[in-house]
Amino acid sequence: MRSTAAIPAADTTEPWARLPRYQRSREEHCPDVAALGAQIVPFAEAESAINQSALSAGARALLRGLLRVGTTRVFPGGGLGIEYGSLLKTAARPEYVAAHVAEAAAHLLDRRVDLLLVPGMSGYPIGAMYSLVAGIPAILLKKGSLAAIERFPDPAYPTGAFVIPSYTGDGDVVMYADPPAVADIISGIVASQLAAQADLPAAHITLRAAGADDIIDKATMSHAVGESAVAIGHAAIAETIRRHRLATADPRPITWEVAVVAWVTPLIKGYNHPEAVLRRHFDLTPFAGLNVIGLSLDPAAIAVAGVSGVLAFATP
Numbered sequence: 568m569r570s571t572a573a574i575p576a577a578d579t580t581e582p583w584a585r586l587p588r589y590q591r592s593r594e595e596h597c598p599d600v601a602a603l604g605a606q607i608v609p610f611a612e613a614e615s616a617i618n619q620s621a622l623s624a625g626a627r628a629l630l631r632g633l634l635r636v637g638t639t640r641v642f643p644g645g646g647l648g649i650e651y652g653s654l655l656k657t658a659a660r661p662e663y664v665a666a667h668v669a670e671a672a673a674h675l676l677d678r679r680v681d682l683l684l685v686p687g688m689s690g691y692p693i694g695a696m697y698s699l700v701a702g703i704p705a706i707l708l709k710k711g712s713l714a715a716i717e718r719f720p721d722p723a724y725p726t727g728a729f730v731i732p733s734y735t736g737d738g739d740v741v742m743y744a745d746p747p748a749v750a751d752i753i754s755g756i757v758a759s760q761l762a763a764q765a766d767l768p769a770a771h772i773t774l775r776a777a778g779a780d781d782i783i784d785k786a787t788m789s790h791a792v793g794e795s796a797v798a799i800g801h802a803a804i805a806e807t808i809r810r811h812r813l814a815t816a817d818p819r820p821i822t823w824e825v826a827v828v829a830w831v832t833p834l835i836k837g838y839n840h841p842e843a844v845l846r847r848h849f850d851l852t853p854f855a856g857l858n859v860i861g862l863s864l865d866p867a868a869i870a871v872a873g874v875s876g877v878l879a880f881a882t883p
Contacts, residue, residue: 586741587794588730591787593646594839607868608876610634621873622857625667629654629833629856630871630878632663638867638880645734645784649862649869655693655781655833664696664833667856671779671831672701674854678829680777681756684708684796686742686788687780694779697831704752705779706799708742708792725749727799729791734784742791744799753803754810761811761821769820772808774800777829783853786841793827793849800825827851834859837872 608616613634617627636653654663675683675697683705685694691707698705710733728743757772764770776796783789804823811817827849835841835855845853861870861877868879 586724586728586730587791588739589787589791591645591732591734591785594648594784595646606876607863607866608878610879610881613878616874616876616878619875620871622871623666623670625670626856626873628663628665629667630874632660633834633857633869633880634878635663635881636660638882639862639864639869641864642734647862647864648734648784649782649834649859651781651834656689659692659696664693667833668693668696668700671697671854671856674831675701675703675777675829678777679775680829681773681775682706682752682796682800683777683779684744684792684799685779686710686792690780693781693833697779703777706744706749706752708744708795710740710742712740725799726802727795729795731788731791742795744795749799749803750806753800754807757804757807757811757823761817767819769822772804772821772823774804774823774825775828776800776825777831778827779831781832782834782836783830783832783841783855784836785839786844789830789841789845789853790848793830793845796827797825829854831855833857 614631617630620627622630632654633651637649637651640648640650642648654660680703683694683698683703685691685705686708687710694705724741724743725746728741730739730741732738733740753774756774760772761770778789778792778796780788804825808821829851830845830853832853833856835853835858837858837860842852845851858872859869860872862868863877866879867882868877870877
């Protein structure tokens with residue numbers, strides 16, 4: 568895994584000052600859909616364009632659902648974006664999402680992922696679907712306010728916590744994993760690998776992590792989650808091995824490595840070039856259902872890689 572350090576937090580006396588801080592700017596501009604040289608395709612005619620597209624079956628179904636229940640809008644903390652809550656956050660729509668989830672799960676299995684990390688409750692519905700279909704345990708990175716310090720002993724937040732601006736509101740939030748859940752899941756992964764290597768003079772543990780989110784915009788969150796996964800994995804494996812030695816007196820050398828090997832998402836904003844960010848930091852290419860290459864507020868429409876024309880939403 569290749570990665571770079573997050574922007575350090577300011578040197579203050581606040582407990583969260585020790586946390587990595589990631590900066591995510593508002594999105595004020597995107598490619599003008601007119602500049603793409605394509606006509607706006609009314610929603611009533613979108614089916615023909617989708618059927619003639621180069622998209623997979625899962626991506627086609629996802630696009631049908633997105634155009635029916637989504638739109639474009641301006642978000643308080645993120646700027647220009649796509650409203651897709653009724654497709655991926657507040658409802659479960661098998662007719663639109665199931666085939667994509669199956670394709671993403673196959674990608675995770677192909678990458679031999681051990682653990683999936685999902686940031687925030689908005690991403691957890693789709694992340695849980697990926698987890699269940701692939702049979703891979705998932706950890707939610709919970710979102711909390713910087714004021715909620717009292718919950719944890721010093722240091723204030725668990726290993727892997729980080730600070731990032733909120734996309735849907737004002738101000739910063741802190742993201743962190745539930746330590747008991749992390750410990751239980753990773754201890755099981757380590758125990759299984761140690762058992763498989765019981766007759767060897769030394770053991771080596773590998774944790775292959777992946778991230779999942781409802782959308783990848785500029786990959787700032789993806790970068791943060793990836794680095795969080797590495798920190799969480801190293802700390803949990805070290806503690807598991809410490810407990811293993813106490814319980815078994817195993818004297819063998821035990822080494823380990825943690826790698827971020829995949830990212831899966833229904834939507835990626837290709838015009839922000841997030842793939843380059845993930846290649847640079849983790850040497851991976853994300854798996855995305857739909858690659859959005861342009862969007863329009865008026866009329867509400869998006870351009871998607873592999874589909875001819877700029878597709879209008881059902882709801883303006």
